[in-house]
Amino acid sequence: MDYRVHLAKRMLTNKKGSLIGAVLAVSIGILVIHVNFVIFQGLYDAIVRDLKDYRFADILVTNEEDYIDKNDIALINWFERIPGVEAAASRMDSSASINATSNGKKTEEFRIPVVGVDPLRDTRVSTIHDTVGDGQFVFARNSIVLGSRIARDLGGVQVGDDVKLKFVDKFGVDKIKRFVVTGITSSAGGQGLDGSVVVHIDTLRSLLERPDETGAILVKLNDPTKAVEIKDFFLRSFPTDDFKAETIEESAEAQLSGFRSGIALINLIGYFGMMSSAFAIVTIQMMLVSSKTREIGIMRAIGAKRKDILILFMVQGLIIGAIGAGVGTALGLAYTFYAKETKMQFEGSLALEVTYNWEKIIQTALTSFALAIVASIYPAFRATRLLPVEAMRTV
Amino acid sequence: MNKIYGEGETAVHALKDVSFSIKRGELLLIVGSSGSGKSTLLNMIGLLDRPTSGKIFLDGTETTTLNDNKISSFRNSKLGFVFQFANLLSDLTVLENILLPRKIQRTDKNAIDDAKKLLRTVGLEKQMNNRANKISGGQAQRAAIARGLINNPSIVLADEPTGNLDSVTAEIIVQLMKSLVKKLGQTFIIVTHDKHQFGDVDRVITIKDGRAFEEEEPKGMEVAAT
Structure with missing residues (x-):
């Protein structure tokens, strides 16, 4: 193992308080994002789920102007012959x-x-x-x-x-x-x-x-991901009729657009939380550099280059980021699992629709990991600027 | 060479026209009272600081013009350091501390064997797996000497190596360094305020008010300039 990695590991494990503090900073940042996601995205998805289940189904067919005057049974039979419906x-x-x-x-x-x-x-x-x-x-x-x-x-x-x-x-x-x-x-x-x-x-x-008119046809699909495809197929099949076909996202747009802005805002707050974690890491890393000033001086005296000191503290950031991202993601997944299994709801409101959004989970973990490394750049750089003679005088 | 700290009226002339040379295998003592400039001189020789003017040659290389990376490499391969406080890394074991200069050099071949050999020489075989902060001051200083020797440096620079030790332990360290000069032909430059502790040595340079003089008392004769 490279001595810088070995030393970075030792320095961190011998400063357990700093390590735990830094890991917690990263973990809590991730956990906040996960909790936000579970609650607010869960609420959004629950509303979509309920609107779909109660009002709009996967595809909602209406008439552009008025009621549908085509025979509803004929339309229902047409839909039910399509695979996936x-x-x-x-x-x-x-x-x-x-x-x-x-x-x-x-x-x-x-x-x-x-x-x-x-x-x-x-x-x-x-x-x-x-x-x-x-x-x-x-x-x-x-x-x-x-x-x-x-x-x-x-x-x-x-x-x-x-x-x-x-x-x-x-x-x-x-x-x-x-x-x-x-x-x-x-x-x-x-x-x-x-x-x-x-x-x-x-x-x-x-x-x-x-007597022969219908307000809307609700279409439920076996595979909701095919909604756009089936909707387009329907509209192509009845080009002369004034049909309007909408997927659930389109049907519920009026109810959801404001909510989406809210979620974006909450996510932004979550990412600000993550930025705060990064600042916490900068502080902790600065403390680590400060507490290791003498050691940095010794290493420089016996031949370590500035680059080696930089790598040493960057590796520390990498370790903090990796452990923090791992712990934070594990905590976040545990919370998500709990929310999903208990069908979490607040004061009799609708049960959250909790999903594992792996893309978001991985993205959050990688962002935190990267932020921990970025947050280590300045303290690591500061460490490289220490002069050996002066650094070794530090008690 | 000269070393001046600060500028203008507040400038302190720490070293004044100091010039000397040292032969391979010599044990040179630099003595002087506190604040005389002896540690400053050692820092210049050890490339831990740069002179304000003048040149320093080590193994034929003019070191004052080297860039930071080359100076680091030079310190690593040509110089060994023993400080007043052993200055071992407390996060590492004794063995790992001794191996550190070799790891920095990235020449791992036979490193552990060489380190163990040195540990035997300084009598620290049994403590090699102890954490550096779990050994006594004398043991730490012996480990520091071993660390200073691991890369076969041209010169080992020791700054008050016995300054933080009791008299019995200090004597052990002095004898160890003297034996290394004899056994390994290792060059030592030792800064001390107590030359008597070292007994007979090859040469003594006294620093007084930033000037270097051969022998203990200034006789107006400076060491031959290079």
């Missing part, structure tokens, strides 16, 4: 005024979004039915599932109560229909239909006087 289902969006009668008392009327679903097909593309914690999904034509916020705003409507919805149909005519509440939907984090009501799609079509 797991299922497709139609939905219809509208709005209505709602009031409820609970214990004989009528509540105040207000407007709410209404989602019409094909209950059997919808369960194959969406997990919204799983969010119906109380009661059951809209399998009957006169049944309605209320979002938990709507139920609360209506004064605590429960399963079995009646609600009256007033729609305006295609021709501008008011249509009033009484529904029986069969379920209350509530999603952790509120990305589901907590602020909407769900009815059977055929009931909604009938009320809107749009």
Whole structure:
């Protein structure tokens, strides 16, 4: 082993406090990045996951202008013949005024979004039915599932109560229909239909006087990475129709764009943390150089060149960086594992969607490692400038 | 050569027109009172500092014009150092300390054998695997002497090598260095404030007020200039 590497190793192991301090500085920098990633990227991915599961699926097909007037069953069958597509289902969006009668008392009327679903097909593309914690999904034509916020705003409507919805149909005519509440939907984090009501799609079509129209086709894929490919294929296959097809990232853009800026900011803060670690290493390395001034003088006196001293302290930085990056990455992975296994969530909010982003993990480790080396340049350079005679006078 | 520290009115003329030569295998003592300039002189010979004017020749090489890298190589291969405080690296073992100049030179061939031979010569065989900070002052100084000899230098420079030792240990170190001069024909330049401790030596140069004089007391006769 090269004597400079050997000596650097010995100097560090004999200064355990400095070594531990420097390693901790690097490790904590990495850990902060990992924790940030797990929480904020996990939250972002959880929102994407929930929006996909509840609202948009992998591909959302709508009409550029209005409702889709092509037969929805034909479109669903078309999609389901494509390899990679797991299922497709139609939905219809509208709005209505709602009031409820609970214990004989009528509540105040207000407007709410209404989602019409094909209950059997919808369960194959969406997990919204799983969010119906109380009661059951809209399998009957006169049944309605209320979002938990709507139920609360209506004064605590429960399963079995009646609600009256007033729609305006295609021709501008008011249509009033009484529904029986069969379920209350509530999603952790509120990305589901907590602020909407769900009815059977055929009931909604009938009320809107749009019997052959569809609001959207939700397409679920076996392999979500094929989304762009399948979306493009769909649009190429129906060039004359005014279809609009979007992947989940495109559909959820409005909800996610602000969040992404937040994540970028948090990442930036994380990288500033890493820079602080680098400054800590500079300080610790300066202390190491200072405590080894006499030794540097001795080495120079017996023939070590400035380059050898530089290499010695750069190797120390390399060792600190390697151990710090290793320990930090191990701690970060342990935290990620814990968050993933426990389906980490905060105060009943949505469970984080924790993933091992190996590219980011490796990038973080390498950045820290490189920063530790860069942070050692100045102290190492300072060590080379020491004059042997003066250095040896240091006690 | 001359060595002046500082400039203008605050300048200190540490060495004044010092000039002497030394033959291979000689044991030369440089004596003088504290602050006389003897350590400064040794630093100049050891290429640890540069003279303000004048030239230093070692083994026929004019050393004052060498660049930093060449000076380092020169120190490593041609000079051995023994300091008042042994100045071993506390992070290394005795053996590793002795091997260090050889490692710096990157000539590992027979290095361990040579180091062990030297350890036997200085009587430190049993301590070779001890950490340098776990041995006594006398042992550390013997290890420093061994380290100074590992690269077969032209000259070993010793700055107050017994200055930090008790009289019994100091005597052992003195005898060791004298025996090395006899056995190995090794050239030694030793700076000391107590020439009597060394008894008979080949030559004595006295430094007084920055000037070098042959013999203990200044007789107005400077050593032959080169």
